[in-house]
Amino acid sequence: MAPSLSDIMTPDAAELARAAGGGASAPLEMGSPGHDLFVGLARLGDNTLILGHRVSEWCGHAPVLEEDIALANMALDLIGQTQLWLGLAGEVEGRGRSADDLAFLRDAWHFYNILLVERPNRDFGHTLMRQFLFDAWHQPMLKALEGSSDARIAEVAMKAGKEVAYHIERSADLVIRLGDGTEESHARMQDALDRLWPYAGEMFIGDEIDARLAEAGTIPAPESLRGAWDETVNAVLAEATLTRPDSGFAHKGGRQGRHTEHMGHILSSMQWLQRAYPGATW
Amino acid sequence: MSADTLPGTEDIWRWLSEVPDPEIPVITITELGIIRDVALDGDTVEVTVTPTYSGCPATSMINLQIEEKLREKGVENIRLKRQLSPAWTTDWIGAEAREKLRAYGIAPPVDGTAAQGDMVAGRIARMTGENLTVNCPHCGSANTARVSQFGSTPCKAAYQCRDCLEPFDYFKCI
Numbered sequence: 248m249a250p251s252l253s254d255i256m257t258p259d260a261a262e263l264a265r266a267a268g269g270g271a272s273a274p275l276e277m278g279s280p281g282h283d284l285f286v287g288l289a290r291l292g293d294n295t296l297i298l299g300h301r302v303s304e305w306c307g308h309a310p311v312l313e314e315d316i317a318l319a320n321m322a323l324d325l326i327g328q329t330q331l332w333l334g335l336a337g338e339v340e341g342r343g344r345s346a347d348d349l350a351f352l353r354d355a356w357h358f359y360n361i362l363l364v365e366r367p368n369r370d371f372g373h374t375l376m377r378q379f380l381f382d383a384w385h386q387p388m389l390k391a392l393e394g395s396s397d398a399r400i401a402e403v404a405m406k407a408g409k410e411v412a413y414h415i416e417r418s419a420d421l422v423i424r425l426g427d428g429t430e431e432s433h434a435r436m437q438d439a440l441d442r443l444w445p446y447a448g449e450m451f452i453g454d455e456i457d458a459r460l461a462e463a464g465t466i467p468a469p470e471s472l473r474g475a476w477d478e479t480v481n482a483v484l485a486e487a488t489l490t491r492p493d494s495g496f497a498h499k500g501g502r503q504g505r506h507t508e509h510m511g512h513i514l515s516s517m518q519w520l521q522r523a524y525p526g527a528t529w
Numbered sequence: 530m531s532a533d534t535l536p537g538t539e540d541i542w543r544w545l546s547e548v549p550d551p552e553i554p555v556i557t558i559t560e561l562g563i564i565r566d567v568a569l570d571g572d573t574v575e576v577t578v579t580p581t582y583s584g585c586p587a588t589s590m591i592n593l594q595i596e597e598k599l600r601e602k603g604v605e606n607i608r609l610k611r612q613l614s615p616a617w618t619t620d621w622i623g624a625e626a627r628e629k630l631r632a633y634g635i636a637p638p639v640d641g642t643a644a645q646g647d648m649v650a651g652r653i654a655r656m657t658g659e660n661l662t663v664n665c666p667h668c669g670s671a672n673t674a675r676v677s678q679f680g681s682t683p684c685k686a687a688y689q690c691r692d693c694l695e696p697f698d699y700f701k702c703i
Contacts, residue, residue: 313687317679324683327584331613386646402614406583409616409703410683412646417678 275340280463283456284397285340286359287466289349290502291388292332293360296350297510298381299325300517301368310371317417321378324410331403338399351521355510362501363446365509369439372425372432376439379418379483384450386415387475388467396464419483426487437489448497450476536604541567541574548598551590552682555633558591562621565612573606574599579617582683582703618643619702630700631666636688638702639663663699665690675699 275282303322309315333346344352363381368374389411392404425432453461453469461468484491500506520527536544545567546559558564566577576595580588592609599607619638622630627637642661662671670692680687685698 313677316681316687317677320679320683323584323586324582325584327580327582331583382646398614402616406580406613406616408646409618409643410582412644413678413701413703415646416644420678 274342280459281339281341283459283463284465285336286456287460288332288336288339288400290359291466292329292336292346292349293358294364294381294385295325295332296329297358297360297513298364298378299323299329300513301364301366302374302378304368305374314371318374321414321417324414328403328407328410331406335399335403351518355506355514356504358506358510358514359502359504361446361449362498362507363443363449365501365507365513366443366446367509369442370435372435373439373442375418375421375425376436377443378414379422380443380447380480382411382415382418383476383479383483384472385411386479387472391467391472395466400465415479419479422483422489423487426484426489433488436487440484440489441492444492444494445496445498448495449499449501452497452499452502454503534603535569535572536574536602538567538569540602541576541599541604544598544602545576545595548591548594551587551594553630553633553635555629556622556626558595560623560626560629562623563591563617566610570608571606573608574604575608575610577610577612579612581617584683617703619700622700634666634697635685636663636666636697636699638700640702643702663688665693665695666697667695668693 275285299322302318302325305315305318306322307315309318329350330346333349337344337346337349363377366377368377386408389404389408393401393408395401395404422436426436427433428436451469451473457466457468460466461471481491498507515522542559542564545564546557548558550556550558550561553561561581563579563581564576565579566575568575568577576599578588578592578595595609596607620640622638630637639661663673663675664671665673665688668690670690672691673688674691676687676689676696678686680698684701684703686701687696688699689696
């Protein structure tokens with residue numbers, strides 16, 4: 248069950264939104280088309296925001312300069328997509344909250360990203376495996392969203408899809424090279440896959456909000472993306488000489504606002520400035 | 530600005546063609562193809578801009594430069610519109626601008642090689658690595674290798690020439 252919009256507005260956030268000239272209208276009613284769409288868009292934007300933040304943590308720490316730059320640029324793409332998704336979520340909500348307000352003024356239980364994207368970076372191989380498992384979902388999701396009945400969603404998907412096509416090429420390529428690489432790199436990639444596998448299933452588990460959005464033709468049902476994901480993952484893992492774990496167990500809850508212990512730590516770093524100086528602008 | 534001194538849209542296009550791209554100053558924002566429309570609404574000049582990449586940090590700088598340029602030309606009322614669709618493509622970079630990129634040391638986009646991200650014949654089509662020849666902008670050699678899918682900005686990939694050994698940026702096709 249997703250929290251209601253009145254839950255999402257912490258007192259500070261509500262006050263800041265009002266100060267910014269918004270917040271005049273009533274919160275969206277749970278189960279209403281507007282609330283469903285807000286949550287659906289926040290799920291998309293929170294995935295790209297939290298993964299973008301995680302990837303940006305590599306800046307200045309990657310094994311080689313070229314990969315450092317590549318990681319920072321991938322993070323930039325993801326944060327840019329976040330601005331589009333969360334900007335649209337704020338518009339749909341109609342309470343004057345901007346993409347920045349949504350990114351910096353919500354607390355952990357009001358974020359709807361999947362748990363996979365909040366997993367810690369660990370080593371470079373682990374980061375790339377997480378990216379690949381995500382990209383293999385992200386790419387067909389954006390393709391499907393290009394056909395959304397909501398033109399605003401379709402145009403963001405078309406824009407983001409061009410960027411993500413390069414993400415999947417890169418992450419698949421590196422998973423193959425490292426998986427089918429040295430004994431050491433192979434072992435690390437298999438370890439990453441085994442550790443991350445229980446967090447992949449959440450991408451394909453829908454709730455009542457997803458069902459209504461799919462019915463309306465705005466955002467496809469999570470279950471509908473499983474086939475395309477399996478096809479990509481199986482082909483790449485085979486070429487990478489990695490063994491697909493046979494467990495179907497999936498940790499879940501992130502898409503409903505229930506997160507792992509890592510989420511609070513991410514936010515304390517990401518939201519530091521707005522928490523120390525609420526409402527600061529420059 | 531009174532009615533008799535209002536600029537025409539062709540004046541505005543000309544002024545915008547004086548604005549350099551902040552990251553690749555040898556080409557202008559009109560050559561980059563990101564200005565999608567120029568219109569007059571009463572005495573308000575409306576400029577429609579599309580971003581190259583959604584996270585491109587130059588976008589806000591470009592908007593600022595457009596405003597500065599129009600103010601310098603005496604325009605008082607300016608409205609900037611963001612347009613996402615149709616999404617920007619490197620196809621909109623003209624032949625002359627591509628030559629300027631090459632002279633500046635950036636290999637211009639090779640048309641028709643945008644990443645698709647789709648499965649082809651059971652595997653990921655890694656066409657940018659396999660079917661793409663990028664000529665070195667320094668010595669012209671086709672004997673080049675990709676170092677990384679992402680170069681100094683998201684819109685570029687990092688390459689190295691195997692003949693003259695110079696590293697260079699390739700403007701990726703999207």
